[in-house]
Amino acid sequence: MEQYIEFIGNNAVLSIIWLALVAMIVMSWFKSKFSAIRQINPQQLTLLVNKEEGQVVDIRPAKEFNAGRIAGAVQLSAEKAKQSDFAGLEKFKSKPIILVCTTGMTANGIANNASKAGFEHVYVLSGGMGAWQNANLPVATGK
Secondary structure (H helix, E strand, C coil): CHHHHHHHHHCHHHHHHHHHHHHHHHHHHHHHHHCCEEEECHHHHHHHHHHHCCEEEECCCHHHHHHCECCCCEECCHHHHHCCCCCCCHHHCCCEEEEECCCCHHHHHHHHHHHHCCCCEEEEECCHHHHHHHCCCCCECCC
16 A cells, blocks of 8 residues: 555555546546436337337438438437427427437537437437438338
C-alpha cells in the first residue's frame, strides 16, 4: 500500500489523468445503460416494427428517401427534427420510433430532441441505411 501512495505522490499528474479516465469510462457506461435512446441493429429494428408496432422515421433528404428506404418508413426532414418539429408523429409518442439516417450519426442528435419532445421509446439504427443495405434487407423505392 505504501508503494501506491509513494507512486501517486511521485506521479501526481499521471494519477490525476488515470482517475479522470476511469471516471469518464464509468460515466459513459452509466449514460449508455440509463439513456432513453438505444442503438439497435437491423434485426432488432425488424423485431420492433413487427412485434411492437414500431415506426421507422427516415431523416434523410427526400431524394435519398425516394431512392431507397425501409418499407413503411415515414420521411421527416432533418431540419425539422433538429428544431424539434415532429408534427405528424404525435400518435407514436408511446410506441417505439426508430430514427434512420445515412450512417447513424445524424440520428443520434435528433434522437435526443425526440426524447425531449416526449417520445418514450427512441431508437437509432446503428450504421443507418448503410447497415440496413449491408444486411441485404429489402429496400422500397419511389414516392
